Amino acid sequence: GQNIDQPTEMTATEGAIVQINCTYQTSGFNGLFWYQQHAGEAPTFLSYNVLDGLEEKGRFSSFLSRSKGYSYLLLKELQMKDSASYLCGTGANNLFFGTGTRLTVIP
């Protein structure tokens, strides 16, 4: 079965750093994906981790610990446009997602 957990909502201040956590238990694993979804829009790909450690891509970084079934997405220098839902997804042959974390960036 699949079990992917994320916080439902988070709020952070413009310019700050926020960490969105994801824990997972899946019957198969071929890496962990993070997607961003603005309200009313399709999810867009942010990052992919298959090995343990931190992957940095500009203001966004993603971390994976396979032994702990744990990942986080780190967003630095937050901007208002970062207000969106962030979806953690994993699986073997296809992607299962958590419920998503709705991030609100406030001035």
Added chain:
Amino acid sequence: GAGVSQSPSNKVTEKGKDVELRCDPISGHTALYWYRQRLGQGLEFLIYFQGNSAPDKSGLPSDRFSAERTGESVSTLTIQRTQQEDSAVYLCASSLVGGGMSSGNTIYFGEGSWLTVV
């Protein structure tokens, strides 16, 4: 095509009617996925196609839901005798190959078909 294309973008239907939702994946993508997303909620996996066959249809919520794919391209998701609980956005996605996620096998999503059952 350049991206995943879905139609209709919006559909309002009466309870009890059947609806068909269409998905055109990215050209050359052999794997195709359907998800459902209720308002304010996460993505619920429905079904996955590799080519024209569906190795995983475990997410279809009831026998009112069915999907097919032809020519390793277009897919149709059919909902029979729609219920108000079926109201959601239905997202289609595709990836280059099936059988394993990887950095080179990212899933790309369409804009979705917004279904409202009244």
